[in-house]
Amino acid sequence: MNNIEKILSRAFDLCEDGDLAKAVKLYDHILKIDPNNINALIDKGVALQNLDRLKQALLCFENALKIDPKNITALVNKGSVLHGLGDFKKAILFYDEAILLDKKCTMALAYKGLSLGELGSVKEALKYFKKALQIDKDYDVALINKQIAQNLLKQAKSN
Numbered sequence: 001m002n003n004i005e006k007i008l009s010r011a012f013d014l015c016e017d018g019d020l021a022k023a024v025k026l027y028d029h030i031l032k033i034d035p036n037n038i039n040a041l042i043d044k045g046v047a048l049q050n051l052d053r054l055k056q057a058l059l060c061f062e063n064a065l066k067i068d069p070k071n072i073t074a075l076v077n078k079g080s081v082l083h084g085l086g087d088f089k090k091a092i093l094f095y096d097e098a099i100l101l102d103k104k105c106t107m108a109l110a111y112k113g114l115s116l117g118e119l120g121s122v123k124e125a126l127k128y129f130k131k132a133l134q135i136d137k138d139y140d141v142a143l144i145n146k147q148i149a150q151n152l153l154k155q156a157k158s159n
Contacts, residue, residue, distance in 0.1 A: 004030055008039055011047075020047045038064050042073055049081055057081050072098045076108050079115070088115040106132040110142040117145065122152050 011026035027044035030037055045060030061078035064071055079094035092115045098108035113128035129146035132139050 004034060004037065004040075008037075008043070011040075011043065015043070015047055015050075020051050023047045024051070036067050038067050038071060038074075041067070042071070042077065045074075045077055045081075049077070049084070054081050054084050058085075070101055072101050072105055072108070075101070076105065076111065079108070079111060083111065083115050083118070088118045091115045104135045106136045106139050106142065109135070110139060110145065113142065113145060113149075117149060122149050122156075125149050126153070 007026050007030050011023040011030070014020070014023035014026065024044055024047050027040045027047065030040040031044070034040070041060050041064040045057045045064070048054075048057035048060060058078065058081045061074045061081060064074040065078065068074065075094045075098040079091040079098070082088075082091035082094065092112055095108045095112035095115065098105050099112070102108075109128050109132040113125040113132070116122075116128060117125035126146060126149040129142040129149060132142035133146065136142075
């Protein structure tokens with residue numbers, strides 16, 4: 001394991017322990033040495049997103065996508081940040097890109113369902129939660145939100 005891999009591993013451990021600010025500093029250190037380190041960019045973006053620093057997280061994912069435009073993790077995470085910023089339509093575009101690259105990307109399918117739900121397309125959202133659950137029957141994001149979508153549709157029918 002080289003030095004950058006050791007620092008990446010340490011930063012990941014810090015994230016797992018909830019010390020996101022320290023992890024971000026380690027990711028910055030890695031990116032000074034290797035500005036194109038896609039793992040550091042993505043992991044830094046996730047840490048920033050968890051710190052609710054969404055615009056900075058978005059930059060990390062955009063930089064990762066400049067290096068690797070077909071990186072599914074960066075695509076899904078960029079969509080997730082856009083969702084967090086309330087730009088649901090743009091988020092869906094990134095989930096769609098990820099799904100084009102991997103039709104079985106449960107996270108992209110479920111997150112697309114979340115954005116569709118925010119846009120009021122509950123039936124369409126339900127379809128994506130079900131697709132995600134066909135791939136992973138225990139995927140909690142899809143399970144929970146499928147139930148919410150079904151309840152909303154039942155309420156709409158009874159009104």
